[in-house]
Amino acid sequence: MADASEVSEFLRPGQRIFVAGSSNEPTALLAHLSTQRLPSDLEFIQFPLAGFNDTDFTQFEPTACVTTFFMTGTLREADQGRVHYLPMQMRWVYDYLAQNVDVALIQVAYNASGELCLGPNVDFAGAVLGHTQTVLAELNRAIVAPAGAPRIEQSRIDFLYESHRPLATLAPPKLDETTLKIGAYVASLIQDGDCLQTGIGAIPAAVLQHLTDKNDLGMHGGLIDDGGMALIQAGNMNGRAKPVDTGMHVTGMALGSEDMMAWLAVTPAVVFRGANYTHEVAAIQQQPNFVSINSAVEIDLFGQINAEFVGGKQISGTGGSVDFMRGAKASAGGRSIIAMTATARKNSLSRIVTHVDMVTALRTDIDIVVTEFGIAKIKNLPNRARAEALIDIAAPQFRDELCDSLR
Numbered sequence: 001m002a003d004a005s006e007v008s009e010f011l012r013p014g015q016r017i018f019v020a021g022s023s024n025e026p027t028a029l030l031a032h033l034s035t036q037r038l039p040s041d042l043e044f045i046q047f048p049l050a051g052f053n054d055t056d057f058t059q060f061e062p063t064a065c066v067t068t069f070f071m072t073g074t075l076r077e078a079d080q081g082r083v084h085y086l087p088m089q090m091r092w093v094y095d096y097l098a099q100n101v102d103v104a105l106i107q108v109a110y111n112a113s114g115e116l117c118l119g120p121n122v123d124f125a126g127a128v129l130g131h132t133q134t135v136l137a138e139l140n141r142a143i144v145a146p147a148g149a150p151r152i153e154q155s156r157i158d159f160l161y162e163s164h165r166p167l168a169t170l171a172p173p174k175l176d177e178t179t180l181k182i183g184a185y186v187a188s189l190i191q192d193g194d195c196l197q198t199g200i201g202a203i204p205a206a207v208l209q210h211l212t213d214k215n216d217l218g219m220h221g222g223l224i225d226d227g228g229m230a231l232i233q234a235g236n237m238n239g240r241a242k243p244v245d246t247g248m249h250v251t252g253m254a255l256g257s258e259d260m261m262a263w264l265a266v267t268p269a270v271v272f273r274g275a276n277y278t279h280e281v282a283a284i285q286q287q288p289n290f291v292s293i294n295s296a297v298e299i300d301l302f303g304q305i306n307a308e309f310v311g312g313k314q315i316s317g318t319g320g321s322v323d324f325m326r327g328a329k330a331s332a333g334g335r336s337i338i339a340m341t342a343t344a345r346k347n348s349l350s351r352i353v354t355h356v357d358m359v360t361a362l363r364t365d366i367d368i369v370v371t372e373f374g375i376a377k378i379k380n381l382p383n384r385a386r387a388e389a390l391i392d393i394a395a396p397q398f399r400d401e402l403c404d405s406l407r
Contacts, residue, residue, distance in 0.1 A: 007029075013041050023168065024118070024119065026138035026161075038061045043066070045066070045067045049072075058079050059078075068084070070317030089279070094126075102132065104135045104136070106137050115145075118150050121252065122273065123275045137157045139163070141162060146265060179202045180209075186339050190291060197293065197327075199321070219250060222279065249269055302386070325361055369390060388406075
């Protein structure tokens with residue numbers, strides 16, 4: 001292993017450098033790298049998560065740029081001439097990274113058995129490790145890797161930088177009356193034996209909290225948090241009904257509390273897989289009754305979803321929701337659910353609109369839409385009927401205006 005002072009010697013001008021994101025960002029290694037004299041024209045590539053990954057790679061060197069699949073507040077404030085947003089669904093980000101990276105920056109940790117592992121985010125690790133020649137890793141001694149995380153041989157790592165820092169935690173979201181009402185509506189659509197995918201935030205947390213009367217639920221998705229852990233610990237989610245990965249809970253990343261990370265360290269049934277499996281339609285369709293639960297910025301009367309664009313600006317990314325929606329379509333008995341509040345900006349704006357600003361998901365991707373005002377089952381409805389169903393779950397003060405747009 002090279003000395004810490006030699007890290008920049010592994011880099012060459014014009015290289016493309018993948019940086020692991022969300023809970024697996026090698027932040028101590030990045031902090032050290034930012035103090036080094038770096039080659040010119042480096043391109044950093046990351047799928048960041050707002051609130052977890054706030055590195056502005058354009059500050060590392062005057063000619064450095066960043067390619068991102070998800071916009072964050074930090075990147076929106078950076079030099080936009082050197083920030084390149086690339087719209088791409090997570091499944092295809094995996095394939096893109098398998099061919100377009102020279103150097104990988106990752107975080108590793110030892111598991112309880114003393115084996116060196118990836119995690120707690122492995123979304124794209126397989127892609128970059130399978131094709132990248134140079135691997136620079138931060139070995140975090142403060143954490144124990146999840147028992148279900150993939151192993152990595154130390155010989156695969158060219159440079160190892162040791163740290164001892166706690167992972168950033170995800171605090172449980174505050175659930176208000178509106179959020180809990182939406183969660184109850186969505187939970188009413190879940191049946192015993194369903195295989196679930198949920199996202200991050202208050203509404204997914206409210207949904208999971210309302211599933212304590214369900215049995216034999218499965219998990220196959222991009223994320224596990226404290227809500228998923230609670231259902232597994234209570235026995236509601238056991239994966240017994242899954243014909244593939246039976247008894248296992250498949251995820252790409254973990255975001256939650258320190259207690260959850262400690263639990264993952266001794267729970268091999270939670271298995272970490274790459275986005276080429278978690279987000280792959282061919283894998284999802286093997287799970288009958290797969291239910292995809294996601295949110296949106298707005299939905300229009302055609303059923304088109306905008307999940308990334310506000311006020312003419314890119315605020316997030318296409319992410320993985322469309323992968324899961326289409327997986328649900330391919331699953332026997334599957335359902336694609338969009339759950340969202342009916343209004344924004346303190347009830348001054350309707351999130352059900354006549355036309356969205358940007359189409360993230362097609363009108364053919366959505367089966368069911370839920371707000372605090374009810375459930376709209378728009379699958380198989382013709383245009384006018386689906387518009388009327390969506391208006392019925394809009395906030396009452398906006399319904400007349402939306403109805404006028406149909407005339």
